[in-house]
Amino acid sequence: MTKTILTIDDSASIRQMVAMTLTAAGLDVIEAGNGAEGYDKATTNTVHAILTDLNMPVLNGIEFIRKYRQHPSSKGIPIILLTTESDEELKRQAKEAGATGWIVKPFKQDQLLAIIKKVTGA
Amino acid sequence: MNISDPTETFRQEARELLEQLEAGLLDLEQDPSNGDLINSAFRALHTIKGSGAMFGFTAVAEFVHEFETAFDQVRKGQSHANAALIEVALDAKDHIHLLIETPEAQVDGGEAILANLRSVIAGGAPSKAVSAAKTPETAASTDPSPVPVVKSTWRLEFYLPSDALIYGTNPILLLEELAQIGPTSVTALTDRVPELKALDPEVPYIGWRVDIEAEDPTAAIDDVFLFLRDNMELSLTRLDTPPASQASAAPAQTTTAAPTEPEPVPAPKAAAPSASASSPSPKPKAPAGADSADRAGASSLRVPAERLDELMDRVGELVIAQARLSQIAGLSSDTALKTIAEELERLSSGLRDTTMGIRMVPIGTLFSRFRRLVHDLSGELGKPIEFITTGEETELDKTMIERLADPLVHLIRNAVDHGLESAEKRAAAGKPAKGVVRLSAVYSGAEVSISVTDDGAGLDTARIRAKAEENGLITPETKLTDQELHHLIFAPGFSTAKEVTSLSGRGVGMDVVKRTIDGLRGTIDVISRPGEGSTMTLRLPLTLAIIDGMLVRVGNGRYTIPLAAVEECVELPEGIEAHAKGRNFLDIRGALVPYLRLREVFGTTAEPEPHQKVVIVSSGEGRVGLVVDQIIGNNQTVIKQLSKLHSGIKSFSGATILGDGTVALILDTAHLVAAGQSYVDRNITGRAA
Numbered sequence: 001m002t003k004t005i006l007t008i009d010d011s012a013s014i015r016q017m018v019a020m021t022l023t024a025a026g027l028d029v030i031e032a033g034n035g036a037e038g039y040d041k042a043t044t045n046t047v048h049a050i051l052t053d054l055n056m057p058v059l060n061g062i063e064f065i066r067k068y069r070q071h072p073s074s075k076g077i078p079i080i081l082l083t084t085e086s087d088e089e090l091k092r093q094a095k096e097a098g099a100t101g102w103i104v105k106p107f108k109q110d111q112l113l114a115i116i117k118k119v120t121g122a
Numbered sequence: 123m124n125i126s127d128p129t130e131t132f133r134q135e136a137r138e139l140l141e142q143l144e145a146g147l148l149d150l151e152q153d154p155s156n157g158d159l160i161n162s163a164f165r166a167l168h169t170i171k172g173s174g175a176m177f178g179f180t181a182v183a184e185f186v187h188e189f190e191t192a193f194d195q196v197r198k199g200q201s202h203a204n205a206a207l208i209e210v211a212l213d214a215k216d217h218i219h220l221l222i223e224t225p226e227a228q229v230d231g232g233e234a235i236l237a238n239l240r241s242v243i244a245g246g247a248p249s250k251a252v253s254a255a256k257t258p259e260t261a262a263s264t265d266p267s268p269v270p271v272v273k274s275t276w277r278l279e280f281y282l283p284s285d286a287l288i289y290g291t292n293p294i295l296l297l298e299e300l301a302q303i304g305p306t307s308v309t310a311l312t313d314r315v316p317e318l319k320a321l322d323p324e325v326p327y328i329g330w331r332v333d334i335e336a337e338d339p340t341a342a343i344d345d346v347f348l349f350l351r352d353n354m355e356l357s358l359t360r361l362d363t364p365p366a367s368q369a370s371a372a373p374a375q376t377t378t379a380a381p382t383e384p385e386p387v388p389a390p391k392a393a394a395p396s397a398s399a400s401s402p403s404p405k406p407k408a409p410a411g412a413d414s415a416d417r418a419g420a421s422s423l424r425v426p427a428e429r430l431d432e433l434m435d436r437v438g439e440l441v442i443a444q445a446r447l448s449q450i451a452g453l454s455s456d457t458a459l460k461t462i463a464e465e466l467e468r469l470s471s472g473l474r475d476t477t478m479g480i481r482m483v484p485i486g487t488l489f490s491r492f493r494r495l496v497h498d499l500s501g502e503l504g505k506p507i508e509f510i511t512t513g514e515e516t517e518l519d520k521t522m523i524e525r526l527a528d529p530l531v532h533l534i535r536n537a538v539d540h541g542l543e544s545a546e547k548r549a550a551a552g553k554p555a556k557g558v559v560r561l562s563a564v565y566s567g568a569e570v571s572i573s574v575t576d577d578g579a580g581l582d583t584a585r586i587r588a589k590a591e592e593n594g595l596i597t598p599e600t601k602l603t604d605q606e607l608h609h610l611i612f613a614p615g616f617s618t619a620k621e622v623t624s625l626s627g628r629g630v631g632m633d634v635v636k637r638t639i640d641g642l643r644g645t646i647d648v649i650s651r652p653g654e655g656s657t658m659t660l661r662l663p664l665t666l667a668i669i670d671g672m673l674v675r676v677g678n679g680r681y682t683i684p685l686a687a688v689e690e691c692v693e694l695p696e697g698i699e700a701h702a703k704g705r706n707f708l709d710i711r712g713a714l715v716p717y718l719r720l721r722e723v724f725g726t727t728a729e730p731e732p733h734q735k736v737v738i739v740s741s742g743e744g745r746v747g748l749v750v751d752q753i754i755g756n757n758q759t760v761i762k763q764l765s766k767l768h769s770g771i772k773s774f775s776g777a778t779i780l781g782d783g784t785v786a787l788i789l790d791t792a793h794l795v796a797a798g799q800s801y802v803d804r805n806i807t808g809r810a811a
Contacts, residue, residue, distance in 0.1 A: 078290030100290035
């Protein structure tokens with residue numbers, strides 16, 4: 001079965017890059033422009049992994065993770081942070097909120113694919 | 123523009139963000155403690171940094187990183203968004219813009235701006251050198267000590283944290299990853315599995331013992347548990363003793379949890395070159411052209427402009443085909459055909475309106491650019507200015523908005539530079555010190571009128587007159603009303619070198635403004651009251667793609683005259699030449715209007731109609747009569763541009779396809795009126811002199 005990845009980022013170029021990379025690898029991609037939109041999409045679609053930015057308007061990445069992890073459908077769904085920070089504190093907060101892993105921007109396409117493979121097996 | 127190129131998307135996005143940033147900074151100037159503004163400025167910077175680094179704009183990322191660091195102090199309240207800071211921040215924003223638009227060029231000045239920024243922030247406070255914006259996180263860097271290739275068996279035992287399963291970690295995937303390091307044998311450790319009563323199915327009680335045959339798997343294992351190693355139990359032991367030659371190489375056999383923690387070896391500093399020196403070259407995609415595409419709403423769909431043009435073209439052709447059908451249906455007595463023709467007419471006009479709607483962009487996107495202009499001018503000239511914009515939501519065709527930018531810049535410069543008086547003069551005239559420049563847009567019928575108003579001294583008619591006489595535009599005897607004098611500023615060659623200050627006069631005179639507006643089938647008007655200020659009003663059609671036209675016949679050719687320009691139609695009095703004493707003037711209710719025989723203009727040889735008609739058209743202030751053989755009627759016309767080959771042709775502004783499939787050329791009324799006027803000038807001013 002084709003796996004579906006949700007990418008949440010307020011930067012359209014990043015979303016496009018993620019989508020291109022993942023679609024080329026045979027994955028389905030859903031996009032959302034902020035955490036609130038991401039929450040709606042994550043809870044109304046079947047997703048197999050979520051890539052989320054931290055710094056976003058409306059609902060930021062950590063808020064999104066907290067809210068999403070309250071939802072029963074989030075169980076077992078890996079959430080990967082896209083972050084520019086090597087900030088340990090933010091990472092710690094995100095993990096506490098329920099993030100599975102992270103990838104630091106700038107990343108290369110194969111790094112992204114490696115991470116996705118790591119958490120979804122796809 | 124390639125829609126599927128993320129680099130281009132990044133540029134677009136960065137442009138939008140920079141505009142947002144600029145607007146935010148300007149707002150912040152008014153309201154320096156507004157936390158929302160500071161946050162959104164910070165976020166814009168952050169996104170540019172993150173995406174910039176992704177798409178190879180390292181110079182951008184590094185510069186923005188410092189900018190962001192500085193701004194973070196403002197966000198944290200350690201520094202204030204005072205005027206000086208905003209000034210530097212605006213410079214910085216411009217610098218980023220340059221870096222993004224011309225990544226291959228060496229853009230200097232970044233260091234200076236950053237230095238300024240740092241000194242403004244808390245008077246030369248923390249100037250952290252370009253800090254590690256990117257410590258490689260992929261812990262792969264735990265150094266592979268140079269051990270000869272000798273494999274041994276390693277025993278790994280691990281227990282996952284209790285929330286690992288719910289939080290998306292899949293132990294099977296971890297085991298699969300481990301299996302890729304080398305041949306493994308896996309044993310499940312069930313010692314921690316509680317009694318059934320106490321068992322929480324979501325908790326991974328089972329531990330795993332994995333024996334791996336590998337040379338030195340520490341780094342690889344570290345990688346596998348990259349996301350977990352901080353809070354899990356993990357131990358790694360070497361089982362077999364290595365051959366003697368190896369003994370010294372790997373002494374400590376047990377690495378416990380979180381091996382070689384957590385500082386990855388810092389990347390060689392050379393990888394982070396100084397901001398100004400580096401010139402990253404991501405595919406240089408033609409940056410100039412597709413600029414400013416859709417600066418509008420953030421939640422919009424990006425479509426290349428060409429596709430819209432193509433759609434518009436197709437819709438245009440559909441409308442034409444539909445017109446033919448209606449024509450045929452009108453002649454037919456077949457009611458079924460009539461019904462479907464009517465239905466199609468309704469649908470296609472709806473489709474046309476929707477398509478036009480897609481091209482409409484709120485003019486606010488353009489207006490917001492001028493805030494910066496006024497801000498800069500105000501600083502340069504030392505004139506305090508209040509800049510008020512209204513009607514930002516007014517929508518205009520996108521192409522139109524792009525082409526309006528330059529004329530409006532010119533008008534606003536003029537208003538600030540020439541219109542508004544100096545502070546002393548204003549004080550003397552009893553006006554508030556702050557001059558007001560108002561930019562407004564409003565719908566009026568099928569047109570939009572955009573005006574630039576200042577509350578300055580108004581146009582100096584005496585000076586205009588002197589200048590016009592000096593340039594030979596009028597003679598000292600010519601009697602002109604104030605209104606007519608005001609219009610002289612639009613005359614070609616009126617703007618002279620003397621007039622050029624550092625701000626105005628960048629080679630664009632008011633005549634160029636007028637030409638641009640004419641080209642958009644618009645008009646420009648000026649109202650000025652001495653001591654109270656002046657208003658420049660542009661009137662523009664909502665769209666460039668479709669016009670209402672009047673179809674006329676000259677000889678065997680059919681031509682369309684834009685209906686907006688048509689004032690009236692009259693018969694050409696018979697034998698008019700006889701009384702005209704060689705001059706082609708019509709008496710329209712007491713006013714003399716020159717006329718042009720289109721037959722002569724176009725060199726038509728076919729037999730003329732005995733009763734010729736005159737279509738009186740106006741453009742700006744002038745009027746001219748166009749003598750035609752027949753007036754066929756009104757039609758809605760989709761404008762097709764003439765090809766480049768025909769760009770030299772002055773009398774036509776485009777072409778259209780008629781209902782029967784033939785082509786009609788669209789007359790360029792502005793040019794014809796000008797031709798008529800020069801005829802007037804030769805005859806009337808010649809007589810007056």
